[in-house]
Amino acid sequence: xxTYVTTLIVGFIILIFAADxxxxxTAAIARNLxxxxxxxxxxxxxxxxxxxxxxxxIIAAMExxxxxxxxxxxxxxxxxxxxxxxxxxxxxxITVHSDTLKREMPILLITAVACYILLMIGEFSxxxxxxxxxxxxxxxxxxxxxxxxxxxTDPLNQEIEQEIPSGLSTLEAGIxxxxxxxxLLASSKLLVWAAVxxxxxxxISELVxxxxxxALGTSLPELAASIASILKKEDxxxxxxxxxxxxxxxxxxxxxxxxxxxxxxDPEVINRDFPWMIGFTIALIVFAYSFKKNGNIDRVKGxxxxxxxxxxxxxxxxx
Numbered sequence: 001x002x003t004y005v006t007t008l009i010v011g012f013i014i015l016i017f018a019a020d021x022x023x024x025x026t027a028a029i030a031r032n033l034x035x036x037x038x039x040x041x042x043x044x045x046x047x048x049x050x051x052x053x054x055x056x057x058i059i060a061a062m063e064x065x066x067x068x069x070x071x072x073x074x075x076x077x078x079x080x081x082x083x084x085x086x087x088x089x090x091x092x093x094i095t096v097h098s099d100t101l102k103r104e105m106p107i108l109l110i111t112a113v114a115c116y117i118l119l120m121i122g123e124f125s126x127x128x129x130x131x132x133x134x135x136x137x138x139x140x141x142x143x144x145x146x147x148x149x150x151x152x153t154d155p156l157n158q159e160i161e162q163e164i165p166s167g168l169s170t171l172e173a174g175i176x177x178x179x180x181x182x183x184l185l186a187s188s189k190l191l192v193w194a195a196v197x198x199x200x201x202x203x204i205s206e207l208v209x210x211x212x213x214x215a216l217g218t219s220l221p222e223l224a225a226s227i228a229s230i231l232k233k234e235d236x237x238x239x240x241x242x243x244x245x246x247x248x249x250x251x252x253x254x255x256x257x258x259x260x261x262x263x264x265x266d267p268e269v270i271n272r273d274f275p276w277m278i279g280f281t282i283a284l285i286v287f288a289y290s291f292k293k294n295g296n297i298d299r300v301k302g303x304x305x306x307x308x309x310x311x312x313x314x315x316x317x318x319x
Contacts, residue, residue, distance in 0.1 A: 004197045011190035012217040014183055015052050019221045022180030023048035028165045028173035038147040041160030041237070042100070043140055046244030049225065051181075052218040053245075053253040055188040060210075061260040065196055070124075070266070071210020072218060073253040074273045077112075078211075079219040080242045080249075081280040082309030088226045088238055089302030096288050096295040098156040098236040100146055104243050105285045107142075108250075111135065112281050115250050116274045124265045129258025136251035159234040191217065207266050208316050211273060219245075239288060246281075276312050283308070 026048050030040045053076050060069040088094060096102060114135070118128050150157070168176070191214060199209040222245050229238040283305065288295040297305075 001198075001201055004194045004201065007190050008194040008198065008213070008217075011187045011194060012220065014187035015191065015217065016220050016224070018180045018183030018187055019049065019052050020180075020224075021176045022051055022184060023221075024165050024168070025173045025175070025177030025180055028168040029170055029177065031164050031166065032168075032170045032173065036147065036157075037161035037164055038100075038150065038154060038157040039144055040164055041156070041240065042143045042147055042244060045160075046241075046248055049221050049241060050245050050248035050253065051184055052188065052221065053249055054256070055184050056192060056214065056218060057253045057256040058260075059188050059192045060196075060206075061257040063192065063196075065192065065206050066257040066260075067205060067207035067266060068192065068195060068199075068210040068214060069257045070254065070269060071207040071212075071273075072214050073249045074269065074277050075211035075215025076219050076253070077246045077249050077277050078273075078280050078309065078312060079215050080222055080246055081284050082305045082312065083216070084219060084223045084226050085239070085242055085284065085297065086302045086305030086309060087223070088230050089297040090299050090306065091227060092230045093299060093302075094230060094238055094288070094297040095235045096239055096297075098154050098240070100150055100154050100156055101236055101239055101243060102289060102295070103146065104143075104247075105289050107139070108243055108246055109278070109281050109285060111139070111247065111250050112274075112278050115254065116270075116278060119265055119274070120270055124258045126259050126261060129255040129260075132251045132255035132258070136248070136255070139247060139251065156236040156240060159229070159237040160240075162232075162234070163229075163237065205266075207268065207273075211316055212313060242284075272315075280305075280308070 023045055026044050027040055030044050031037070053072055056072055057069040060066070060072070085094070115132065118131065195209050195214050196206060199206050222241050225241045226238040229235070229241065287297045287301045
């Protein structure tokens with residue numbers, strides 16, 4: 001057991017470092033190619049921060065552990081809102097200024113509900129996974145189009161521009177990208193192996209391990225990014241990190257088990273976990289969205305989000 005726990009911890013440490021290097025490398029390459037900062041932040045960085053979830057989902061599904069892959073996708077979304085945004089808001093209230101993010105929040109909810117309906121109507125099939133990936137392509141097209149039209153006026157543009165590394169050559173950025181990707185693959189493999197064995201040792205389902213330990217670990221890069229953003233007074237970036245990650249988790253990470261082939265969906269995912277995820281998404285919109293003024297997630301709302309997250313984790317282990 002000690003071997004599995006040690007491997008899990010080491011895997012998370014490597015994963016966090018690798019994800020950071022991968023994001024820095026890909027963002028620097030995009031900047032050197034002249035891609036506008038808002039597009040880089042909303043698409044490339046969003047993909048980079050979700051790379052740990054994507055790779056773990058691929059490895060888990062290919063090794064016959066679909067519960068771990070599905071739990072990772074849904075659990076990461078719940079952790080991103082309940083824990084990460086909750087903790088960030090407790091440290092410093094978050095104010096949403098970006099019109100792009102205000103438009104993205106309802107789209108996230110619609111996407112979550114659409115995926116829920118898709119999974120409710122039958123077996124989680126390859127067709128479902130392909131439909132999710134098509135949805136991701138449509139979403140990315142909308143993001144790029146929105147970023148082009150808003151890059152001169154959206155305050156998020158300036159926040160992203162300040163965070164994208166400017167001192168790296170394309171060669172250096174390429175090296176970091178490749179090394180980061182290799183380390184991500186290695187750490188993801190270690191994490192899946194350790195998580196599956198821990199689940200077997202304690203008699204816990206792979207789904208629950210994915211919803212808890214693995215989801216929390218793969219969300220650590222978003223936690224670090226959001227806290228760093230809020231300390232720099234980059235509120236929109238803190239929210240943007242979570243929104244982008246959650247969209248990728250729904251349309252890319254969750255799609256992978258379906259494409260590889262998982263068979264029937266665990267009823268707990270439909271009856272318990274997806275409703276909780278949608279509930280957290282609704283709470284985010286209620287707290288952060290405003291038609292007439294800037295939305296705000298204050299400390300009281302942050303405490304509510306964290307308390308709800310703790311309650312959900314307790315529910316999982318009671319079941």
